[in-house]
Amino acid sequence: MLEQQPLHYPAVRTASVPERLIFGARHFILAFFTLATVFLGWQAWHLQPDASFAKLLPQQHPFIQNMNDHMKDLRAAGASLKVSVAVKRGDIFNDDYLSTLGQIADEIFYIPGVNKNGLKSLWSPDVRWTMVTEEGFEMGSVIPQDYDGSPASLQQLRTNLQRSGVIGSMVADDFKSTIIEVPIYDTDPTTGEQLNYLAFSRALEKQVRQQFESDNIRIHIIGFPKLIGELLEGIGAIFLFAAVTLLITCVLLYVYTRDLRATLAPLTCSLLAVIWQLGLLHLFGFGLNAYSILVPFLVLAIGVSHGVQMINAVALQLQGEVDRLQASRLAFRSLYIAGMTALISDGIGFITLLVIDIGVISELGIAASIGVACIICSNLVLLPVLVSYIGISKKGVYHMRVDPQRRHPLWSLISRCATPKVALVSVLVAAAGYAVGIAGARNLQVGDLDAGAPELRPDSRYNLDNAFITGNYAVSTDILVVMVETPVQGCGLFENIRLIDRFGWYMENVPGVQSAVSMADVVRLTAMALNEGNPRWQTLSRDQRAIDGGVANVPPALMNRDCSLALVVLFLDDHKAETLQRVVDAAQTFEEEYGTDQVRFKLAAGNAGIEAATNQEIAVAQTQILVLVYGVVAALVFLSFRSSVASACIIIPLGLTSALCHALMAWLGIGIKVATLPVVALGVGVGVDYGIYIYNRLTHYLRRGLPMQEAYYQALSTTGRAVAFTGFALGVGVITWAFSPIKFQADMGILLTFMFLLNMVGALWLLPALAYFLVKPEPPRKRESAGEAEQGDHSHVQTG
Template sequence: MEHAEFKYDALKTARLPERLIFGHRPLVLLLFTLATLFLAYQAYQIKPDASFAKLVPQTHPFIQKMNEHMRDLRAAGVSLKVSVAVREGDIFNDEYLATLSQISDEIFYIPGVDKNGLKSIWSPDVRWTMVTEDGFDMGSVIPPDYDGSKESLEQLRLNLNRSGIIGSMVANDFKSTIIEVPIYDTDPTTGEQLNYLEFSRNLEKLVRQSYESENISIHIIGFPKLIGDLLEGIGAIFIFAAVTLLITFVLLYVYTRDLRATFVPLFCSILAVIWQLGLLRLAGYGLNAYSILVPFLVLAIGVSHGVQVINAVALQLGDRGHRLIATRLAFRGLYIAGMTALISDGIGFITLLVIDIGVIQELGIAASIGVASIILTNLVLLPVIISYTSMSKAGVKHMKVDPNRRHKLWSLVSLCATPKVAAISLLVGLAGYGVGIWGGQKMQIGDLDSGAPELRPDSRYNLDNSFITSNYAVSSDILVVMVETPLQACGLYRNIRLIDKFDWYMENVPGVQSVISPADVVRMTATALNEGNARWETLSRRQRVIDGGLANVPRSLMNLDCSLAMVVLFLDDHKAETLERITDEVQSFQQRFGNDQIHFALAAGNAGVEAATNEEIAVAQSQILTLVYTVVAALVFLSFRSLVAVICIILPLGMTSALCQALMAQLDIGIKVATLPVVALGVGVGVDYGIYIFSRLSFYLRRGLPMREAYYLALTTTGRAVAFTGFALGIGVVTWILSPIKYQADMGMLLTFMFLWNMVGALWLLPALATFLIRPTKIPGRATGAAEPAPAEYHQPPGNAKTEG
């Protein structure tokens, strides 16, 4: 009778969302089952998605200029290098050359290869040129009558020395050669994007596994191989997912001591991941090497909110005993705060759309869809399931708060809400801000490591990159400057002379190894036409002489109508400092010497693309920080109608962000495509802690409890769930540190730091701020739900309240 009476009272005060959900529970379960089956089928069909275009800021002037001239930029296209090396001896043996020819033919037929641009020393267009008494003599590097004999091999050696490709296509020690492989990022006939994972696997299977032997080693570098290796790392990510699930299950069981309360939130969080993947597939998206991390983040967020529901249900069961009523009251007390927290998460992730880089935008979309899924699976489905399964008496007893017994840990933590400790906490927090701001000034934009910073230094790709850069004279970091002129004007004396001046100017910029331009070819031709006399290595004022030299300029340095010339800069590295210095010098030269007849435009090549990306990230970094904090603060204000709530919840987040930047500087982790989203992810998730804590704190303050006692009760209810979720979130991503993908390891380290410190800030700094800012007559609490009844034992301060408070 008591339960029926109480149920009637609860129904009278129920709001529309509660009545709709709990008044139609079977229908809710049916709809969720059908939706899950449909979305699981869609998730099963989701595919890896990797595109060169999505990794670069398409609206940046550098990229727009590169796209404008892409047809003429053979040096700027997506390509890779395959180095075939001998461990013993040199390349001048028939066995090596036969293997090189077979590998070249094998690569030729791999889908995605631009067959017209494939080059090796076997290619007919790889030629040698020599000046003789009778004029020019030239031919293919591989002699037409090559038969593998000693004489043919000696002729090959001679031809290579004449060709000028030693150091670029042939190693300086004659122990390896390079096959240059241009790639179609998009198939020109079908319009389909290249499947980088399949392409990389074809290279491994058809080339490396088939031809590598005791004396032959194969080394492959380039954007397609890099993306393929990153996608291969997904297998390791799934291992971490399994480990994370196991650890989370154990932690949940230790927290709840109930298998039902352990399985249900984990099950609903997994459903959120399935929904996210299915909705991504329906929206036309795949999983790229960056957004593949989001499902595991969604799982961790789902578990954190699920724990809040389980915690509230357990407390209500301890008071009411009736599972449906307890679940409804738990839902009533949490859904507004939970919705506020999750909407803050989602909008925080949506702010990533302001960054004009496709993979970051898709990461933000994937995370937002995941959060929307959590709202349904963990705030709607989970309470409905729990209303049927309930919890065991042992679990409820374990989680029940005894009002007559002080919990030592939470009693100690509640000291943070006393004036003396709060004052010290604020001083420590201010010092934390100072350390973060000071240390963050050393944080850099872009990559700080050589090779492919997305992978670990000892990865196969970076070892291959190290081999090629140490055995060839040409750097793998290339920046292409596009010299625009009117039609048939790039070879005019005044223009070619300015290109030559630019060539010399850039060679003297620190960070530039060497420069190749059409002016170099014209000067070398002049030397060759004058019996190789070095004194003639200059630019003639006679246009006909220059025109003769332009006839030898390759397409990679000049287009057919002579309206575009390319100056190729080979750089020491692709660090942000190097790229910034070089692009500044190019722009300075353009401002000083450019005119309406010639324009030095940036930029193409892998280094040019990275320079554009760095500039975009440098701008986006401050935009993201400003936008995400503005949006989150606005949502908190709308929920609590209180500036005090905004200050108490946002300031601890700001300290964590500042300290995270200092940590990045200390660990030599730059702000780049992989780490920039950490700001939005960390703030979006971290705000949950503060919202839940402040919601319960204001709930008890409105009932007349003193600050410390109100905070103690907030700790014993939602606070312990916040502490648990902080550790659960941290453990959910800390396993990423072991990933073979370095940027995932970096994200794991930074997210672990932010999740844990946001939790510490909510439990330590938030009550300190509240102690001095909240006035008894102006206690905020709109987000708690006006109709929420307090548990019976909390209608008055528990015993010891006076002595402890």
Template sequence: MSRFTDVLLLPIKGSEQLAERVLFHHRLKVLFVFALITLILTWQAIQIRPDASFVKMIPASHPYVENYLTYQDDLSGLGNSVRVAVANQQGDIFDAEFQSVLQRVTDELFFIPGVDRAALQSIWTPNVRWTEVTEEGFVGGPVIPPDYDGSLESLQELRLNVLRSGQVGRLVANDFRSAIVEVPLFDFDPESGDRLDYRALSERLETLVRDQYQTEQVTIHITGFAKIVGDLIEGAYQVAVFFALAIVITLVLLYLYSRSINGTIVPLICSLIAVIWQLGLLNALGYGIDPYSMLVPFLVFAIAVSHGVQIVNSIRLESLKNPDKWHAARSAFRILYIPGLTALVSDGIGFFTLMVIDIQVIQELAVAASLGVAVIILTNLLLLPLLMSYVGVGDRAIEYAQQQSDKGAERWRVLTWFTTRKGAVLALSVAVVMTVVGLYAARDLQIGDLDKGAPELRADSRYNLDNAFITDNYSTSSDVFVVMAVTAPEQCSRFETLSSVERFQHHMQSVPGVQSSISLADLSKRITSGLNEGNPKWRSVSRNQFVINASLAYVPGGLMNADCSLLPVIIFLDDHKAHTLQEVSAAAQAFADTYNDESLQYVLAAGNAGFEAATNQVIARAQYEMLAWVYGVVSLLCLLTFRSVKTVLCIILPLALTSLLCQALMAQLGIGVKVATLPVIALGVGIGVDYGIYIYSRLSSYLANGMNLTDAYFETLKTTGKPVAFTGLTLAIGVVLWVFSPIKFQADMGILLTFMFLWNMLGALILLPALTALLKPHPALTSGPEVYDSPR
């Protein structure tokens, strides 16, 4: 094993010597290269734009999505769409002034770029019709009369047409006080060929529709994925404010800690350069910033600050031995290069393991986070000590470090109690109890959303109020689950097919969370009843094929495809909560497994609720696989560096406890595991492993010099432990303010990140030495000295 690890670590040790020689003997040339790259990537970073896509949010290889893509052309309007409800606050919709507004809203939406105009539906579009059986046979036409002029007579005719159209509860509210415009969207703008710009679309919906037509009499309500993304992008500017506030807090606390202006400004500049390089490289590679990954730049900044504090602190301590700026920076570089590189490589590879999740937005987040960590190696591990070799930490900082070394260090001795047998046993006992509590509390952790509407936004946000309005006033909610009944060509209208679909709808109607459903069978029953003077006894699927054919003389778009081989069953849900989607998916699949045969196949699933159900299933399978990869990679790199399984356990077990407690916290706070929250756990592991690697690398060096564990840990606390504590507290203070964000997604992430920053810090300072004391006993507890491998 030793020979194997030596071979693998040889390139790292070789790179240390090369990097040290190049950095400190060619400083001006290296600085010029860094400055040039920074200018180029700053220009790139300025051009980066928000980048969101409906397709990116769904697992492309999941059977549900593959089935949808197979029949996509026959399911117009059942994918990505927006619903715009126009409500009359002073009466019903049968008002000339209101209808004028509804017509203009429909026209405005029709001409917005990215709209599937052929599938757009409103009572003002010709594809929404009414049908009636009279003594002369079938009659019908568009819901808006051809001779509509706003008169009382035409409004009465409109009322009659609406009642005959079957659109009450779907395009017209149950109380007749509002009407909906269904706006299906393309994933790509058909005019430009570019990916649909959700930010621009959301702005157009606001300026061209809501701002222009909303008055005291008429209100506008807009829902749909595109609007959620638009509101998140709008809130991204507020995220930037909190980011700036975190930088200011870090600046103040870092100065109070170091008492060095240079040691405060230079690490922050290098950390901000890391963020600039990350954004510039993302833009150069063709990526944008997705609203669900907009916190990644802050995490890159946090990791960079963590390493920057370690480097500046090490330079301060080396300056006590040799005040020469160049020698102090070079000595600090030599001490921290291998543990810093190991930690950052662990972070980068660990983040990249998010690629195992087959959801594009998470895979792009993995690329962004890994790229950010890669640039930290250059900006903080290399550039920072190089800059400090010119400016130094300053005499005042050196004097303050000397005072702290003489007087202030004793306060840290209390933590060395955890290296004694009693202290270690107590710490491990508490950890075991917390593990049991965490396992119990994490049982309630659910996959997916746990709230109605858009959980990424506050419950009282404009979007969630709009969604509540539509859910309360219509029989068809915005949460749509579509099951595709597939037959041979020209067989979807057979009695056997329609009666089976009717049984399926009855089966699904008994599932909790199902609001209503609609299919070709419903149309056939309604028309058959109409053919028989509206007698409700005839409201059923007729066994006579000629009667069925007569009832389906006219079929509105979306209820069957052109060759009658596909019959979508559209199921409207109360919400898209995790439990609702799980129950609906299971019930639909159970029916399909029982009744699918060669003539009729029930295929799941389309609609926004169908896609979200697929996403939840992928995340449920991938979350533990992702954690296994993250911990596996980090453990392997720690093993290669420290060459001891026991050492790996000392570093990894505190991180694992933090991950478990984070899941328990999510369960108790009602935060589900979904696209927005899943990566946070992996990112928290990446930040926490830095603490453990830095502490153990310094601890093992003291142990290798013959110190017992208690003394070695006391020296470690004075040199490395204090920066770890400072970093954990500073970052926690920076993100805890996010709880005041109007975006609930950011507030939730603030809570989780604050928890992980603090617990990773406490785990590194308390649990790591306790595990070391029990797994690798120090001389005071054994008959002979223990041999420790140095990371160097």
């Protein structure tokens, strides 16, 4: 049994440079961090939500670059709303409904951010009907200019709608609702300011839904701006879960330490790290988007993890004949290398997210990296200094003590993982776990797997609105726009328009495409109308003059002004990844076979086009992230311990967790997308801490000549129990996210809980099994002096 040796003050003479600097300037450190907290707290107070549409896009992807090249010609640049005004009783053919519809359209018109030129409702003059008579064309606005609300006017409206072709797209088939199309400016064209989606969403709720909904009128709103607004509204719920998580963590910390000072000190330092992080984000010009809002919880989790280790180490030192200052110094000495290695691994692992060309993920990586830098200051500098002043009560020290005369039954049981038979079984079980993870991950898909907005619950108001609109209108809300580039005034030439028509027919026969609309359809319909409506004339004439007459009727939504760009709009069944990829592959195949110097088919705009580009970026990035984060962590562990065996013992359990996490995602129907892609990097970043602390203490006791099982028992008695507590506490705290109204937060809560717990289990169960086979303990030798032993030097452990 390892005897407890009193640590004497002369051991301080062996202190490292960081220890001398930190504990030699304790007063200055406390003053500096106090001033920093005040300043950064003030900065954090002014932090604003950030929901830029552009930051959700992979800007370097060819699809997005093509879309940006033609941004002026694309109506609303892919950001738009559909506002459905529905009646519960009767139909739309009554004056009260039409008056309300007009008032709603007028109210929307004046909301900042609306592209007023593109706003369209039944009252818009460009919503017209056309018919062919014996005297030629007759046309007019759907709502007659002499409309007065009389039965005759309402009957005329019904007749005009039947001639207009908007039934199914702007008017529901059952005539119980109509849609107001609202294009949005993501960036104000005059001021260049980004649209405040939260304020915009609240304006819609207050000025439209709350003002005009009644017993008979129902408002349904969908579109990207509204979706982002709903996500930002959920931040209130996120803060509620933050409070719950904080409370749970506080209670569990007190149960672990049985001392109020030992509970509040690590919790306070971790909260300070969160405040500093938020303040620095504002100072550097960043905001919090719907995804990075979860990073402060991660910073708190990492901070508590390292704080518990420090408190635990101080309590162990206080069992000897040392005062609180010496105990804090020796605790710092034993942990700072392992803690610094773990935190630098976390930070660089998070920085790897910058390889993903999606703004919200890059900013998430930046925010997490800044948070880790704050934890280094708060938990490796401020916390030991703070504890050197306040200390830990005798009750807390007694509760956290390690009794050398009494074997702890739980640690004795777990220490058997470092015995030959159990280690062999553990390695075999881990290999089976890898096999299960790899097999299960085959069903893992990239992109969204659910209808509506997968970021929100299926029963959320937004998804219910989406279900209403998709269920009552014939046009899909999943739109992919192909941009057809031609020379100026070239899109209306017969050969070019015929190729556009052929492309539309080709894409309509691709599974997953409901319909395709292009300028060729308008030209063919015009030809039929000019020939007394005879369907035999619904074709493309070889006479260029006839085609020119049809091109004149093509709306701006399908062709730009100088006829150098034609748009083919594809309405899709859904936005699942396989559907999008199939459509993209078909379009690219057609371009390769039939595209010419005069006609080029460029992908892609529309919400489905943007999502297709995002999916492709994520499909490539998920492999890059895994390789980078594991490569960086393995390299840092190797540099810290100077041992490839150390890297293997720490990384292999993490890899098992990642493999099983992918299988869990496939089983739960969670796809790899913007919200879930960072989870693996975040989980690895937190999980590597467990392995580093366990391996650090295990090799420390091996250098003191203990056999493997006994060395592991001692590691469990000191650091292992803190690892077990941290994994359990973080898992219990984060699982509360599963009840969030924001589905991606609930998904992240489930996945992070799984990774926190399994990473903890892997460090306690699989790491010692691997160490048994890979680490060769040194033969017994004279025990190191107390001062040298507690420095936790990583070198000179024989490995094989």
